[in-house]
Amino acid sequence: MGTGPTKRMTMERIYLDNAATSWPKPESVYQAVDHAQRVIGAAVGRGNYKNVVEALRLVENTRGQVAQLINAASRQCISFGFNGTDTLSTAIFGLLKPGDHVVTSTVEHNSVLRPLKHLEATGVIEVTYVPCDQYGCFAIDDVVNAVKSDTRLVALIHVSNVTGSIQPIDDLKSRISKSGNLQTRFLLDAAQSLGHLAIDVQAIGCDILCAPGHKGLLGPLGTGVLYVNQDVADEIQPLRFGGTGTDGSVEFQPTETPDKFESGNLNLPGIAGLNAGIQFLNSEQGKAAHKNWRSLSQLLLDGLLSIDGITIQGKPTLQDRVGVFSISIAGIDCRDAAGILDSTWSIQTRAGLHCAPMIHRALETEQQGGTLRLSVGLFNSEEQIKTTIDAIGELARANL
Ligand SMILES: Cc1ncc(COP(=O)(O)O)c(C=O)c1O
Structure with missing residues (x-):
């Protein structure tokens, strides 16, 4: 008879669930969250007093840091959301219209699959699910071959949250464009790659990138980033409408990014922590x-x-x-x-x-x-x- 498993003498927590959310965060992240709550203590863009100005400056600085990290053309391309799912829903529901065709893969997370399944089941869109091999990787040829004249979106995961395998996405956009499908937008779900792998949205021709701020970027839970190429931003309707802290006299939702996608108070403590997380990664x-x-x-x-x-x-x-x-x-x-x-x-x-x-x-x-x-x-x-x-x-x- 075996003696049973050997219990450890000390029971220090061994956290191996970083794909769900990274933990611990760098000390500077905790301090930045605390500072935003205790000292800044103001709503971004709501008012003109000095704490509001500081809050806005911090948010814009973070936007710039995210833009730099992924080589976005400007920080205006970056909007903040509340997690990866939130930014994916904003992009998917905001872009797709009745009659559109979408190519995705069987590797995807539910935060891509479920919005697409919902739109498919309600008869709004048609979806092609590209299969994967024994390593849990789709083939670039299969993705390109699945694109049709009415394909509006190719939505793909960068790194699988199940297998950890990096997917072959580098040449995708240029191959789709070469085949003449100029209206097809490429969305990358970078939930498991941003912060871990170098990503250059311009080099890979990524139109939309969605990622949580709380995984590889080391920010707090409750943060997400949405990159939308400026040439494509007009094509995406916002999911949420409301106050943006900018010109309140205008009765309609702003049409410019990032305001367009950032209705309601921003998560300042979260964004402050995200700022510190990215600074840590660059140090x-x-x-x-x-x-x-x-x-x-x-x-x-x-x-x-x-x-x-x-x-x-x-x-x-x-x-x-x-x-x-x-x-x-x-x-x-x-x-x-x-x-x-x-x-x-x-x-x-x-x-x-x-x-x-x-x-x-x-x-x-x-x-x-x-x-x-x-x-x-x-x-x-x-x-x-x-x-x-x-x-x-x-x-x-x-x-x-
Ligand atoms: C590949 C992938 N996409 C999207 C998400 C959703 O991110 P969030 O949990 O921040 O909503 C996750 C989260 O695990 C993920 O692994």
Whole structure:
């Protein structure tokens, strides 16, 4: 009889759910949120007193930082939302009209799939779902071949939140344009890539980019960024209408970005934290943390590969992926595995479909209730990753 899992002596939290939201944040992020709440304490654009001016300056500075990060033509291309889903809904519902055709993939997250499914089910649009291979990657040829003369939108994920695999999107826009489909807009869901991978929206011809501010950008929950190329901005109707803190005498919603998409009070504490998060990423400390994240991801990948009874989804080499790993452990349900990892070792992972049901059909992980996902963060330590490898090894051996 086995002795059962070895309980750790100290139960320090090992957080490996950074694909859901990054934690911890850099200290400067907590301080910036606190400062915005305690000291600035004003509503952006509402009034002219000095705290309002400071709030506005901070928001505009953050807009500029996001623009610079993705090489947007100007900061006017950047609007703030409340999470990735919010910015995706703004773009998808704002752009599409009756009769439009959309190309997307089976790799997508529900925040892309559900708006599209809703519009498809209500007869507004037609959707083509491009399949993925055994690594959970779609093929660029399949996407390009699916584009038709009435394709208004190609909406694709940059990095899968299930497999961590980087998708082949670099030449997409130029190939679509070359085939003559000049009205087709390219939306990139950069939820799992922004902050982790370099993104140049002009180089890849991305018309719309949506991302949370609370994952790779290290900002607080409640933040999201929407990039819309200025040539395309007029084509997207706002989702929310209301006060924008600009000219209140005008009875209609502003038509210029970012005001057009930013009705209602902005999340100043969140944006202040996002500002500090991006500053951290650009700092020497941030670059070192990023390097740490890459080497710990490699360590975890190698460790998982060395354990019998483990199946790892996605590309086998780190250069084709980020530090998000979906695994199955033979003989144990992924939800039970997540529960044991948490209760015995205080290792926090996520089990299930990860809001991306279609990819699990392709990977044949749907029947088993999905996968166990471990997502490495910038501030994990080598010791934490080694403990995790040992714990998963014990779990796997106990169930072989
Ligand atoms: C690929 C992908 N897209 C969109 C989202 C939605 O982001 P949010 O949770 O900020 O709404 C997520 C969140 O996990 C994601 O992984």
